[in-house]
Amino acid sequence: xxxEKKETIVLGVVGADCHAVGNKIxxxxxxxxxxxVVNLGVMVSQDEFxxxxxxxxxxxxxxxxxxxxxxxxxxxxxxxxxxxxxxDIILYVGGNLVIGKADYDETERKFKAMGYDRVFxxxxxxxxxxxxxxxxxxxxxxxxxGK
Ligand code: B12
Numbered sequence: 001x002x003x004e005k006k007e008t009i010v011l012g013v014v015g016a017d018c019h020a021v022g023n024k025i026x027x028x029x030x031x032x033x034x035x036x037v038v039n040l041g042v043m044v045s046q047d048e049f050x051x052x053x054x055x056x057x058x059x060x061x062x063x064x065x066x067x068x069x070x071x072x073x074x075x076x077x078x079x080x081x082x083x084x085x086x087x088d089i090i091l092y093v094g095g096n097l098v099i100g101k102a103d104y105d106e107t108e109r110k111f112k113a114m115g116y117d118r119v120f121x122x123x124x125x126x127x128x129x130x131x132x133x134x135x136x137x138x139x140x141x142x143x144x145x146g147k
Pocket of ligand 1: 016017018019020021022023025026062063064065066067068069092093094095096097098099100101120121122123124126129
């Protein structure tokens with residue numbers, strides 16, 4: 001598939017979080033699964049995610065949080081997307097989203113209430129996540145919506 005026809009996603013680790021290994025794996029897997037990946041790396045602010053999504057006309061932002069401050073760092077991203085005119089963008093979040101071993105269902109509920117479309121555990125299957133993303137993009141933006 002020509003690069004300009006691919007679905008575009010913005011990827012990064014939010015806040016002051018410097019955990020870099022998972023981010024590289026996500027970049028590799030989503031690239032192999034046919035996405036154009038714009039990887040912002042670690043320590044990314046909410047506005048940096050949104051700037052990149054606007055510049056690249058991305059269909060989704062994939063946020064990682066590993067160090068336990070996920071609730072604080074992720075809160076408000078959907079509202080900020082709405083303010084900046086990308087209210088429809090798909091938001092995925094994953095990693096060690098809260099401190100310690102919290103009940104996953106409760107964590108998922110919290111992050112969905114913040115406006116994230118899907119919430120992933122650290123041991124999630126990344127191929128399944130990529131398949132869900134292809135499907136979510138088709139459902140939200142229509143067939144052949146890759147820019
Ligand atoms: C290596 C490491 C570090 C290194 C990081 C080096 C680097 N630059 O990468 C150093 C030593 C710097 C570090 C520091 C800290 N760390 Co640390 N670190 C780890 C460790 C041992 C491994 C992380 C790793 O590389 N995992 C391997 C990758 C492949 O897995 P991953 O990161 O989870 O990513 C995968 C999944 O989460 C998932 N995923 C992630 N994001 C997303 C997003 C989407 C959309 C999807 C679908 C999937 C997905 O897919 C990824 C790929 O498979 C973990 C423990 C662990 N076993 O995970 C602790 C851990 C993450 N660290 C922890 C902590 C607390 C810290 C510090 C706060 C410690 C401190 N007090 O200073 C600091 C934070 C520094 C900072 N500002 O970020 C805690 C977090 C606790 C929590 N969330 O409740 C952990 C879990 C250790 C623990 N058990 O307590 N750390």
